[in-house]
Every structure is written in C-alpha cells, then in structure tokens.
Amino acid sequence: MLTLTSHKTLFIWIALILAFIIFLFLPIRINYNLSVKGKILPAREWVIYKGTDGRLTSQLINYKTGMSQSYDVTLFDRGDAMQFAFDTSVHSGSKIKVNDTIAVVYSNEIERQIENLKGQIISAKASLSLNLTGEKQAVIDEENKNLDYAFKQAEEQKKILDRMKVMYEKGLVSQEEYEITKGSYDLNLINISISKAKLQNVETGAKQEQIGFIKSQIVSLESELAVLKKRFEGFTITSPLDGIVIRKTNSDTLMTITDDSELILINPVKVNDKRYIIDSADVLIYANGVKQNVKARIFEIDNSVKIVNGIQVITVTSLIDGKTSELIPNLIVDCYIHTGKLSPLDYLIRVWQRIVN
Incomplete structure (x- = not known):
C-alpha cells in the first residue's frame, strides 16, 4: 500500500508533468x-607583400563584398637592381589618407633607359642643327664606325628579344618585360636610322627629306622618353583607401592598411x-x-x-x-x-x- 508520503510525491510529480504539458501549449x-x-573584420584591407621571384604585389580586399577589389603586380627586369623604401613618416598605427604616398620603388634599369634616351635626343638635335647650318666635317669614317656599332647593338638586342618572345609565349615572363625588351630593340633600330642619316649627310650633304626624317626621329625619341618617365613615376606607391597601418606580422607581408x-x-x-x-x-x-x-x-x-x-x-x-x-x-x-x-x-x-x- 502507498504511504501518505508516497501519495504526496506522486501527486507532486503528476502536477509537475501536467504543468509542463500545459506550458508547452500556452x-x-x-x-x-x-x-x-x-x-x-574591417570593411576593406590593403596588403603589400613580396614574392620569391621578385614580384611586388598589392591586393585590396573588400570583406563586405567578399571580393578582391584590385590586384596589382610589379615585376622587375631580370638583373635589375631594385630598391623599395617606405615613407619615413609611416609606422604601425599611422592614420593614412587615400592617395597618400606609402613607398617609392627605384629601378636602375628604367633610369638607365631614360638617360640613354636623353643622350640620343641630344645627339639627334645636334645632327639636325648641323644639317640646318650646312656645316660639314670630314667624319665619314667615324660615322661608319658609329653605324657598325649601332648594327651590332641591334643584332644583340634582337637575339634577346627572340628569346624573350619565346619565354613570353610560354608564360615565363610578363607582358611588361616583353614590351620593355621590344622597346629597347625599337630604340636600337631608331639609332641605326639616325646613324645612317648622319653618314648620308656627311657623304652627300643635307637634303630637306633628311632634315624631316631627323625631326621625326626626335619626336619619336621624345615620345618614348615620356612613356618611360610616366612608368618611372608609376613606381610611387600610394594608398587606395583611408585606414590605419597594422604592425607587420611576417617576413613576406611588407605592410597592411585596414579601413575600419x-x-x-x-x-x-x-x-x-x-x-x-x-x-x-x-x-x-x-x-x-x-x-x-x-x-x-x-x-x-x-x-x-x-x-x-x-x-x-x-x-x-x-x-x-x-x-x-x-x-x-x-x-x-x-x-x-x-x-x-x-x-x-x-x-x-x-x-x-x-x-x-
């Protein structure tokens, strides 16, 4: 028989179960x-990092859209001495504004090509001045040697261009590298034309056609110089966003800026x-x-x-x-x-x- 205590316990359990069931259906x-x-995560993040093959890469990541907003790669010429220097005012915790200069990349190969073009322009203008004044000197032998030298330079550059073209078609070098090599070859051809014009001038005297030709070569050289100067200026790295510089955490990442x-x-x-x-x-x-x-x-x-x-x-x-x-x-x-x-x-x-x- 159930005791009084057992009855109370059973009643309590029944009451609790009924209350729970009622609660479930309230x-x-x-x-x-x-x-x-x-x-x-920040809305956007800009990372600059280096690759083992000399590539300098910057990536702008938009975490809001989940996409890389931009991806830029700078590949320097083989054998080119490159120096990468951050602005001295930039440090961990710095507040950066959009288009602020972050770093500058110096390339001695581009500088060498710019100086070479300047020299060729000066030489072409001197030749033009000589033709315009009608002054002639007995320099035929010297101009022949200059022409031979120009041909040899072009032949060597053509060999380099042919090798570079094969590597470019195989995807081993970038389009930028191939275009720089082709540009150097084109400059050699221009130099040959200038040397021929000089030789012809000292041999037969200047003609209006020759003067026009030299003028056109000067224009071409100046255009090429403007392109190289613009590319050289493009080695100034600016921030694409407002943000804060984050402390460097590994050897490959050069800088991180977060837009919070x-x-x-x-x-x-x-x-x-x-x-x-x-x-x-x-x-x-x-x-x-x-x-x-x-x-x-x-x-x-x-x-x-x-x-x-x-x-x-x-x-x-x-x-x-x-x-x-x-x-x-x-x-x-x-x-x-x-x-x-x-x-x-x-x-x-x-x-x-x-x-x-």
Whole structure:
C-alpha cells in the first residue's frame, strides 16, 4: 500500500508533468537565438607583400563584398637592381589618407633607359642643327664606325628579344618585360636610322627629306622618353583607401592598411542550422563576455559549404552599425543570431534537434 508520503510525491510529480504539458501549449512566444562564434573584420584591407621571384604585389580586399577589389603586380627586369623604401613618416598605427604616398620603388634599369634616351635626343638635335647650318666635317669614317656599332647593338638586342618572345609565349615572363625588351630593340633600330642619316649627310650633304626624317626621329625619341618617365613615376606607391597601418606580422607581408570605418562580422554556421536563418536577421555580439552596444544585421548567407574541424559550415556575413572600443579587426566574439519567436513546444523541439545534430 502507498504511504501518505508516497501519495504526496506522486501527486507532486503528476502536477509537475501536467504543468509542463500545459506550458508547452500556452499561447506565448519565446525568442530563439542561435549561438555561434564570429570574427570581426574591417570593411576593406590593403596588403603589400613580396614574392620569391621578385614580384611586388598589392591586393585590396573588400570583406563586405567578399571580393578582391584590385590586384596589382610589379615585376622587375631580370638583373635589375631594385630598391623599395617606405615613407619615413609611416609606422604601425599611422592614420593614412587615400592617395597618400606609402613607398617609392627605384629601378636602375628604367633610369638607365631614360638617360640613354636623353643622350640620343641630344645627339639627334645636334645632327639636325648641323644639317640646318650646312656645316660639314670630314667624319665619314667615324660615322661608319658609329653605324657598325649601332648594327651590332641591334643584332644583340634582337637575339634577346627572340628569346624573350619565346619565354613570353610560354608564360615565363610578363607582358611588361616583353614590351620593355621590344622597346629597347625599337630604340636600337631608331639609332641605326639616325646613324645612317648622319653618314648620308656627311657623304652627300643635307637634303630637306633628311632634315624631316631627323625631326621625326626626335619626336619619336621624345615620345618614348615620356612613356618611360610616366612608368618611372608609376613606381610611387600610394594608398587606395583611408585606414590605419597594422604592425607587420611576417617576413613576406611588407605592410597592411585596414579601413575600419565600417566593421564586418562573419559567422561559421552549421549546414543543419542554415534553415533557421533569414536575411536581415539581427545578431547580438558579446566581446569578452560583455554585450556590445551595436547593431548587426545579416546581409549575406553564403551557399558555399566549407569544412571546419570536420564540420560542414556555411558563412554568414553581417554589417555592424556602430563601433565600440572592444570591437577591433580580427577579434573572435560570441554571437547570437535571432531566428524568430517560437511556441514553447517548437522551442523544445528545436533545442532537441540541435543537440542531436
């Protein structure tokens, strides 16, 4: 027979079960938030790094769109002595404005070509002046030697160009390298033309056609010089964004500038939990256990599945409206994604499903 104490215990259990069942079917709604980890990222980030083959690469990454906004590669000539120097005022923590000069790259090969062109222009102008004045000197032998030398230079450069063309077609050198080599060969051909004109002038005297030819060669040389000067000026590296210089962390990365005017939140979410998440859902952010006074809202749910620690996940990206001193780029935070309000019964079912899955 059941004792009085046993009756009371049974009654209490029955009452608790009935109360729980009644609670499950009450017409109330409970917020269900999905607990996940997250990472804070800047809106954009610009990285300059060097390659083992002498390449200098800068990449502008837009974390908001998930794309590389720009990707620039500078490859220097084989055997070219290159010097890369940062602006002395730039250091870790510096605030940078768009188009600020970050560094300058010096290339002795480009400088050599510029000086060579300047010399050829001076020589061509002197030849033009001589023809215009009608003054002649017994320099036929000297001009023959100059012409022979110009032919030899062109022959050597042609061999280099032929080798470079084969390498370019095989993808071993860049288009820029091939164009520089071709430009040097073209300059040699121009030099031959100038030497021929000089020789013809001292042998037969100047003609209007010869004077016009030398003038055209001067124009061509000056145009080539302008192109090289523009390319040389292009070795000044400027910032494409406003941001802050981040301390260097490895030997290959020369500099990183982050634009933290906006912050982005990315969350890896289990594939099985994707069905609970909707666009524009609110996300609560906790840093070091403290709720942050910002608003975060989902604007992209990636459909690409990744494997993290053996678990299939998708990436959810949110835009953070507002800033706090605790939220800094690359910080790992605790997040709660709002997935809507559920009845007590549905809430219990969802908790059970997440535990099982």
